[in-house]
Amino acid sequence: MSHAETAIQCGSCASGCNTAHLAKLGIKTGNWDYVVALAGNPNTGKSTIFNALTGLNQHVGNWAGKTVTRAEGAFTLGGKKFKLVDLPGTYSLLSTSVDEEIARDFVLFGKPDVTVVVADATRLERNLNLVLQILEITDRAVVALNLIDEAGRNNIKVDERSLARDLGVPVVSMAARSGKGVDELLGAIEQVSSGEFQARPHRIKYTDDILENAIDTLATQLHGQFEDLPNARWVALRLLEGDESIINAVQTATLGTVRAANVFPPLVQLEAR
Numbered sequence: 358m359s360h361a362e363t364a365i366q367c368g369s370c371a372s373g374c375n376t377a378h379l380a381k382l383g384i385k386t387g388n389w390d391y392v393v394a395l396a397g398n399p400n401t402g403k404s405t406i407f408n409a410l411t412g413l414n415q416h417v418g419n420w421a422g423k424t425v426t427r428a429e430g431a432f433t434l435g436g437k438k439f440k441l442v443d444l445p446g447t448y449s450l451l452s453t454s455v456d457e458e459i460a461r462d463f464v465l466f467g468k469p470d471v472t473v474v475v476a477d478a479t480r481l482e483r484n485l486n487l488v489l490q491i492l493e494i495t496d497r498a499v500v501a502l503n504l505i506d507e508a509g510r511n512n513i514k515v516d517e518r519s520l521a522r523d524l525g526v527p528v529v530s531m532a533a534r535s536g537k538g539v540d541e542l543l544g545a546i547e548q549v550s551s552g553e554f555q556a557r558p559h560r561i562k563y564t565d566d567i568l569e570n571a572i573d574t575l576a577t578q579l580h581g582q583f584e585d586l587p588n589a590r591w592v593a594l595r596l597l598e599g600d601e602s603i604i605n606a607v608q609t610a611t612l613g614t615v616r617a618a619n620v621f622p623p624l625v626q627l628e629a630r
């Protein structure tokens with residue numbers, strides 16, 4: 358067993374905890390049972406969480422835009438193998454920069470089984486913008502409320518339970534740099550991926566019949582052209598808004614799986630610590 362494969366022991370809890378059964382598999386990502394995406398605003402600790410779960414050494418940095426391409430790693434838990442994908446930071450799924458597009462396309466078209474949205478507890482309001490956008494397109498999400506130590510230092514308290522109830526998905530408070538919350542995050546990932554936890558994400562309800570009809574009509578047409586499209590409603594809304602990159606992707610038939618396969622750049626090579 359290599360260094361990266363060593364199962365770690367959790368010092369602070371009984372052997373029944375998730376981290377006690379976590380095996381970090383480094384870059385051995387073949388034959389996974391579930392794909393987990395790590396999304397979130399820049400500089401919220403996505404790569405720190407990625408490293409904690411995989412034993413890899415993805416660069417973490419104290420400035421926005423540190424991760425510029427996706428990185429993959431793996432771990433096993435509860436007899437299942439999880440492929441974890443670390444994405445560049447993005448403020449919105451409507452973004453247009455190349456880095457942000459990598460994150461957007463993976464969340465939208467990469468069909469992750471679970472999307473972990475890492476949010477900065479010290480800037481929750483700004484971070485919720487992306488959280489709510491992601492909850493529009495998937496009901497398999499977990500919110501990792503990171504930097505809770507910084508929030509504490511600034512006298513910011515977040516009511517994790519109320520937030521989870523309002524959002525309809527699990528919310529896990531974390532201080533990832535010191536390992537706090539990793540065990541709970543693993544538990545939430547396991548429950549959402551297995552379907553044991555049925556999320557009921559907060560969704561915007563459109564009350565306008567004309568808009569609803571237009572979305573339905575377009576979504577049906579999109580399904581006709583792109584069979585495997587996971588988020589036809591979201592794409593239909595973007596078309597109605599006039600989003601140029603989405604219009605272009607539909608016109609050139611590069612939306613969805615075709616688009617995803619084309620735009621994902623080569624993986625960065627990571628080394629086990």
Ligand SMILES: Nc1nc2c(ncn2[C@@H]2O[C@H](COP(=O)(O)OP(=O)(O)OP(=O)(O)O)[C@@H](O)[C@H]2O)c(=O)[nH]1
Pocket residue numbers: 397398399400401402403404405406416417418419420421422423424425444445446447503504505506507531532533534535
């Ligand atoms: N205080 C504190 N710092 C943290 C925590 N998690 C991560 N950091 C620090 O926050 C900075 C950014 O962490 P990264 O893991 O690189 O963040 P990221 O979300 O991957 O950043 P991008 O890839 O640029 O989007 C680093 O200096 C980390 O050490 C935490 O829970 N508490």
Ligand SMILES: [Mg+2]
Pocket residue numbers: 403404405416417423424443444445446
């Ligand atoms: Mg990063």
